[in-house]
Amino acid sequence: MADEEEKQQVDKHNWGSEELSKVSDTKEDGDDLKLNTDALGNLFNASAPARPKINIKKEDLQLIMNELELPEATVRAKLIDTNGDVGEALRSLCGL
Amino acid sequence: MPTPPGQSSSQPLPTKELGYFKKIVKSYEQKQYKTGLKFAKQILATQGFSEHGETLAMKGLILNCMGKCQEAQECVRKGLKSDLRSYVCWHVYGLIQKTEKKYDEAIKAYKQALKLEKDNIQILRDLSLLQIHIRDFDGYLSSKYELLRLRQNQRVSWLGYIVAHHLLKEHTLALAIMAEYIKNNTPPGYDFEFSELILYQNLIMREAGQSDVALQKLEENSTHIVDKVAYMETRANLLMDLDQPKQAEHVWRVLIDRNPECLEYYDALQTCMGIKDSLESPKPQLLMLDALAEKFKKAAAPRRLALYLVEGEELRRRLHEWIVPMLRKGAPSLFASLVPLYKFPQKIAVIESLISEYVKKMDDEGYDKVNLNGVSQECEPPTTALWLYVLAAYHFDRCHKTELALHYIDRAIQHTPTVVENYMLKARIYKHAGDYDEAASWMEEAQSLDTADRYINGKCGKYMLRAKRIDEANKMLAKFTREGENAASHLTDMQCMWYELESGRAFRSVNKYGEALRKAHHIEFHFNTWIEDQYDFHTYCLRKMTLCSYIRLLRMEDRLRNADYYYQGAKLAIKIYLRMIDRPDDMNEHSALIKEGMTDQEIKKMKKKLKKQKELQEEEEKKKKEKETKEEGLQRGPQIDAEALLKTEDPLGEAAKFCHNIHTFGTPKVTGYALCAEVYQRREKVLLVLKCLNEGTKKDPHHPLLHVQKVKFLKAWPTYDLTGIVKDTALSLIETVFGAELDAVKHNDKYKMEHQHEFPARLAYAEAQCAIDPSASVVNWLLKSVEDTTVNERSLKMMLKLKDGIEYGKYGKWSKDDNEKLRKLVNGLFPLALDFGGGVPHKSPSTNNSTVESK
Numbered sequence: 001m002a003d004e005e006e007k008q009q010v011d012k013h014n015w016g017s018e019e020l021s022k023v024s025d026t027k028e029d030g031d032d033l034k035l036n037t038d039a040l041g042n043l044f045n046a047s048a049p050a051r052p053k054i055n056i057k058k059e060d061l062q063l064i065m066n067e068l069e070l071p072e073a074t075v076r077a078k079l080i081d082t083n084g085d086v087g088e089a090l091r092s093l094c095g096l
Numbered sequence: 097m098p099t100p101p102g103q104s105s106s107q108p109l110p111t112k113e114l115g116y117f118k119k120i121v122k123s124y125e126q127k128q129y130k131t132g133l134k135f136a137k138q139i140l141a142t143q144g145f146s147e148h149g150e151t152l153a154m155k156g157l158i159l160n161c162m163g164k165c166q167e168a169q170e171c172v173r174k175g176l177k178s179d180l181r182s183y184v185c186w187h188v189y190g191l192i193q194k195t196e197k198k199y200d201e202a203i204k205a206y207k208q209a210l211k212l213e214k215d216n217i218q219i220l221r222d223l224s225l226l227q228i229h230i231r232d233f234d235g236y237l238s239s240k241y242e243l244l245r246l247r248q249n250q251r252v253s254w255l256g257y258i259v260a261h262h263l264l265k266e267h268t269l270a271l272a273i274m275a276e277y278i279k280n281n282t283p284p285g286y287d288f289e290f291s292e293l294i295l296y297q298n299l300i301m302r303e304a305g306q307s308d309v310a311l312q313k314l315e316e317n318s319t320h321i322v323d324k325v326a327y328m329e330t331r332a333n334l335l336m337d338l339d340q341p342k343q344a345e346h347v348w349r350v351l352i353d354r355n356p357e358c359l360e361y362y363d364a365l366q367t368c369m370g371i372k373d374s375l376e377s378p379k380p381q382l383l384m385l386d387a388l389a390e391k392f393k394k395a396a397a398p399r400r401l402a403l404y405l406v407e408g409e410e411l412r413r414r415l416h417e418w419i420v421p422m423l424r425k426g427a428p429s430l431f432a433s434l435v436p437l438y439k440f441p442q443k444i445a446v447i448e449s450l451i452s453e454y455v456k457k458m459d460d461e462g463y464d465k466v467n468l469n470g471v472s473q474e475c476e477p478p479t480t481a482l483w484l485y486v487l488a489a490y491h492f493d494r495c496h497k498t499e500l501a502l503h504y505i506d507r508a509i510q511h512t513p514t515v516v517e518n519y520m521l522k523a524r525i526y527k528h529a530g531d532y533d534e535a536a537s538w539m540e541e542a543q544s545l546d547t548a549d550r551y552i553n554g555k556c557g558k559y560m561l562r563a564k565r566i567d568e569a570n571k572m573l574a575k576f577t578r579e580g581e582n583a584a585s586h587l588t589d590m591q592c593m594w595y596e597l598e599s600g601r602a603f604r605s606v607n608k609y610g611e612a613l614r615k616a617h618h619i620e621f622h623f624n625t626w627i628e629d630q631y632d633f634h635t636y637c638l639r640k641m642t643l644c645s646y647i648r649l650l651r652m653e654d655r656l657r658n659a660d661y662y663y664q665g666a667k668l669a670i671k672i673y674l675r676m677i678d679r680p681d682d683m684n685e686h687s688a689l690i691k692e693g694m695t696d697q698e699i700k701k702m703k704k705k706l707k708k709q710k711e712l713q714e715e716e717e718k719k720k721k722e723k724e725t726k727e728e729g730l731q732r733g734p735q736i737d738a739e740a741l742l743k744t745e746d747p748l749g750e751a752a753k754f755c756h757n758i759h760t761f762g763t764p765k766v767t768g769y770a771l772c773a774e775v776y777q778r779r780e781k782v783l784l785v786l787k788c789l790n791e792g793t794k795k796d797p798h799h800p801l802l803h804v805q806k807v808k809f810l811k812a813w814p815t816y817d818l819t820g821i822v823k824d825t826a827l828s829l830i831e832t833v834f835g836a837e838l839d840a841v842k843h844n845d846k847y848k849m850e851h852q853h854e855f856p857a858r859l860a861y862a863e864a865q866c867a868i869d870p871s872a873s874v875v876n877w878l879l880k881s882v883e884d885t886t887v888n889e890r891s892l893k894m895m896l897k898l899k900d901g902i903e904y905g906k907y908g909k910w911s912k913d914d915n916e917k918l919r920k921l922v923n924g925l926f927p928l929a930l931d932f933g934g935g936v937p938h939k940s941p942s943t944n945n946s947t948v949e950s951k
Contacts (some may be wrong), residue, residue, distance in 0.1 A: 067783050067822060069756060073230075087821045094787045094825055096832070 054079070060086040068093055099183075099213060105150050106181040113139050120154045124161075132158045149179025153188035160192055168192060183213035190222065197628075199230050215246055224256065225634050231654070233263045252638045259643065263650075267304030274300070282320075289641035291322040296643035298330060307337040325354070332364065341368040352388065356395035362388075378405035400433055411446050419450065420468050423483045424476065428517070430483070431490040438494055448495075451488050458484065482511045489521055496891070498529040498928060516545045516552060523559060526936075530892050530929030534936045536563040543572070550576050558594065561602040569599070588733050591622045593661040600668050607685040609672050610738030616672070617741065619665030620754070621734040623657055658761040663768055666754035670771055673751035676742070677778070679904065683742055751775045759788050766792045770801035777808060782816050785809055786829035793833055800860030803847050806833070807864035810840035840868050855881060855889045859898060863906045874907055875914050882921045892929055895922045899931060 056079045063086065064075045070093070082088040101121055109117055116135045123132035136155040140146050152175030160168035172192045176185045190205030206223040210216060224239035237260040244253040254277050261270035274297050283290050294317045301310035311334040314327070321327040328351055335344035345368040352361050362385070366372040371380040382402055389398040403414055415434075422430040437443040458466050463481040467474070485508035492501035505522045508515070519542035526535035539559040543552050553576050560569035570583045573595070577586035587595040600615030630653050637646035656662075675682055686706050744750055755772040763769070769792030776784040789809060792802045818826055830838070837843055844864045851857030858881045862874035878898065881887050899918070902910050910918075922932040929935070 063822075067781065068787075069752060069781065069784065073232075087824070090783070090821055090825050091828070094783055094829060095791055096825070096828055 054084050056080070056084055057086070060084070060089075064090055064093065101150060101184045104182050104184055104213065105148075105179055107145070107148055107150075107179055109139070109145070109148070113142055113145060117151060117154070120151070120158075124154060124158055127161070129158045129162050147174070147178040149175045149177075149182050150184045151175070152178070153182075153185045156192060157188050160195060165195070169196070181212065183209040183216065183219070186212065187216075187219050187222070190219075194222075194226060199226055202226055203230075203232075203235070215242070217243070217246060220246070225631065228263075228634050228650075229631055233260065236260050237264060252635075255638050255641070255643065259638070259646075262300050262303075262647070265303075267300055270300050271297070271304065286322070287320070288322050291320055292641045292643060294320055295323070295326060295330070296647075299644050299647065302334070302337075307334050310334055311338060325351070336364070336368065341370070344368045352392075356388065356392040357397045359397060359401070362397060362401055381405055396433075403433075404436055407442065408446070411443060412450060415446065415450055419487070423454075423468070423480050423487065426479055426483045430487060435494075444495065447491060451484070451491055454484050455488060479512075482508055482515070485511060486518065486521065489525065493521075493525045493528055496528070498525060501525045514545065516542050516549070519545065520552065520555060526928065527559065527562065528892075530926055530931060531935045532559070532563040532930060534928075536560045536565065540572075547575070554594075558598050561598040564602055564605050566599065566602050566606070569602070585733065588618055591625070593619060593622065593665075596622075597661065597664050597668070600665070604668065604672065607682065608738075609675070609683055609685070610742040613669055613672050613741040614736050614738040616665045616669035617736045618734055619661060620669075621736070623659075623662055626656060627653060655761045657757040658763055663758060663763060663765055666758055667768075667771060670751045670754050670775060673744075673747040674774065674778075675904075676744075676747040748775065748778055752779060759784075759791065762791070764795065766796045766799040767801050768792075769795070770799065770805050773802075773805040773809070777805070777812065780816070782818060782826050783822060783829070786826055786833065789833050790829055798847075798851065798857075800851075800854075800856040803844075803857070803860045804864045804867070807840050807844050808867050810834070810838060810843055811868055813838070840864075844868065853886060853888055855887050855891075855894050858887065859894065859901070859907075862908075863901065866906065866908045870908070872908060875910055878907060879914070879917055879921065882918065882925075890925065892926050895926065895929075896931060 056076060060079060061072065061075055064070065064078075065072060067090070068075075075089070075093075078089045078093055079086070082092065101117070103114070116138050120132050120135045120139075123129070123135065133155065136151050136158070139148055139151045140155075145151070152171050156168045156171030156173075156175060159165075159171060169192060172185075172189055176189045179185050186205050186209035190202040190209065193199075193202035193205060203223065203226055206219055206226070209219050210223070213219070220239055220243050224236055224243065227233075227235040227239055237257075240253070240256040240260045244257045247253045254273070258270050258273050258277070261267075261273065274293075278293070278297070294313075298310050298314055301307075301313065311331070314321075314331055314334065318327060328347055332344045332347035332351065335341075335347065345365060348361055348365040348368060351358070352365065355361070363372070366381060366384070369380070369384065371384065382405060385398040385402045385405075389395065389402070392398065399414075399418060403411070403418060406414060418433075419430065422433075434447060437447060454468055457468065458481055460466075463476065463478065465475050466480075467476055468480065485504045489501045489505035489508060492498075492504065502522070502525055505518060505525060508518050509522070512518070519538050523535045523538035523542065526532075526538060536556075536559040539552075539556045543549075543556040546552055553572065557569045557573040560566075560572060573587065574583040577583045584595075584599065596615045596618045600612045600619075603609070603612040603615065630649060633646065633649055637643065637649070752775055755775045758765075758768045759772045769788040773785050773788040773792070776788065785805075786809075789802065789806055792799065792805075796802070813830075816826075834843070837846070844861060847857065847864075848861040851861075858878070862878055865872045865874055882890065882895070882898075898907070899922075901907050902915065902918075919932050922929065923934050926932060927934045
């Protein structure tokens, strides 16, 4: 009885979010993809995708974060772009 | 084999309690929260399980969904502490951190959970969603890889993996996987989702720079593509990229056949025909447009575009053909279509002469007999006169000829007193002339003619805010907001940005800086909400296969704060924060009441009185808030306290937060860069100052506000002590911005010489001069500038800037007499401007009706 009531309330007030939850719910799609197993094998025989490692110095990171008041992620991404060259990163972030 | 929740614990539950636990999970999934809590209580009441980690976690999760965030946090934390080996506890801890927007924490928690329970699909999904949300593309790729490995026959796994590669700009890989997918899964017939996929494949190819392959694939798959317009537009663009303008031209023409009003098509067509911006004459463009106008008799676009290309007699002829049918129809957009012409004085003259000619003809021949085309066919419909007067009013308003504008709008109202838009235009004319009270009362008049119209209601509220009548505005707006609720909080719920901005400015104009700041922070809050809102699309778009739109959404969200509303809100906030530093006494809204010459005792007495008033007010508001909280259970929307905002320890830091969002996305506003430069100058962030000066200079090298900042920087530059790469970078930036001239005084003098006929530039020179030398006297020179007819752009807006600047102390010391002189001068120029003692004379407060009658 109480459950029923509760359910109704949810419906009435949250119809917007109800709709949304329908699209973002986690039920699994019934899928029937046809796949060529060889190709899949090729894809997974190669190991998990590895990203190139670039050495980034902590003081470089700190310097730019402090000078330009930027979050770490932005600065890190830029330093990766410039292969760790701090001067180049700084100039690029300054619009030069 | 995955471990189900409840058995992963280091505190295993006996059968009965395990049953309860499963019911908790089920109730949670079905959103039956109260039931869930009941079962949780059962377990926690059992001896030995009062600290059961996973139960506490689930309880916290449910509490969180019910909006009891504080309690939820505590519960989940406690749960995690008592069972650190449980993946459920970690997963829930991550979910709760996510709702608190602590994304890094949440990601760490998910990863910890995955260590304990490898290959848990749900956790991997949650992790990948957060990774894409914070744009950790590398992390996203590896999560998507795991998901694809675990669920190879699921479509979304494949799509996610392709998107991840695409976002990392690994186009070749993305395309290879896409090709594999398509090869095995091409549907036989009509399939919208496949069509979307093909278009997405095409997008990746174009971004990889493979236009030729893209075109070939597009043609191969043309039968699969359902969205024909997208297909043709893509095709035409690809042909242009591949240097086949003839073929592209053909496609654009087919598109114009479908929609002859799309301006972009005309633009592209001109590019293909090689006649865009032809320097000698616009003739080929006109030929093309006229041919299309002939072909599409009812299309406005080719006719309108032609207006912007011609001058003199030709313009007059074309305008005549354009305006007369619109007047007969009463097209409301007529004036808007002419606006681009107002950049050119000669073109304005043509418009004016045409309008005067029509009016004269109308007057001479009588508007029931006249025909504007000259030939004596049938006479004009009676409404032609009405719309002609409206057009004339618009025109003279635009040219700042207030009297004429009012004359014509009154004639229009006299002609047909029931047209709401006419009163709105009248209000607008008064607004432009600076009499906000009169403007608001005419808007009220308009509103009273159609009380069921939301648009006019909003306009009326806005005009009342301009007239600083905040309470009245809220009452007006409440007619269209939720009943029994404060209009302001409803409009905030609705993320109504114009309201936040206008009411913020209104509060600022009555010295309620705290309230104004609060409104600016609401705008910031709305933008944060929109960033949050994209969360649901990460799943939705992959499932619905709308991938091109999804990529566009991600890119749009990345630059969301580049929107104009954000800029306006940020500007409001930054300027108040600066005022806090420069003029801390202003923050007391009653500071204006303390006048010179009052005795200490009087001041004390008044302060006491004000304090009492405030306490009473606060008490009342507190009560109101409590009542609201009780009624709604939990508070919605942003909970920002105006008083607390004013008490910030670090106003400059707060301002810098807004600045970051202005310059980072490359705002097109020069004024934005100037404002940021001011803030960073005070924070002594030399590189940021220079970055902003440089970006601003690229947009407009001579902008007055930017000039002031440049001079301020040059003055401060010798005092900075920089080393290493910071110094090197600063020097290169200085070179780009200033060239060789690094002397503040000379720079300023040069600017004065070069821009002596522009009033805004004169203001800038004066402000910069006072910044260099605080004892400089610019008063007389500025006063002379106000009345100097050789100086352009002496607009009301600029005069207000001058007035506010004087009050702020930007232009040195001004005596009472100086201010009075300025007031008289400006009053002469703008007799209706309230800020300079002008305005429509009123006999009694409510003269609306009598004014109508007297006219």
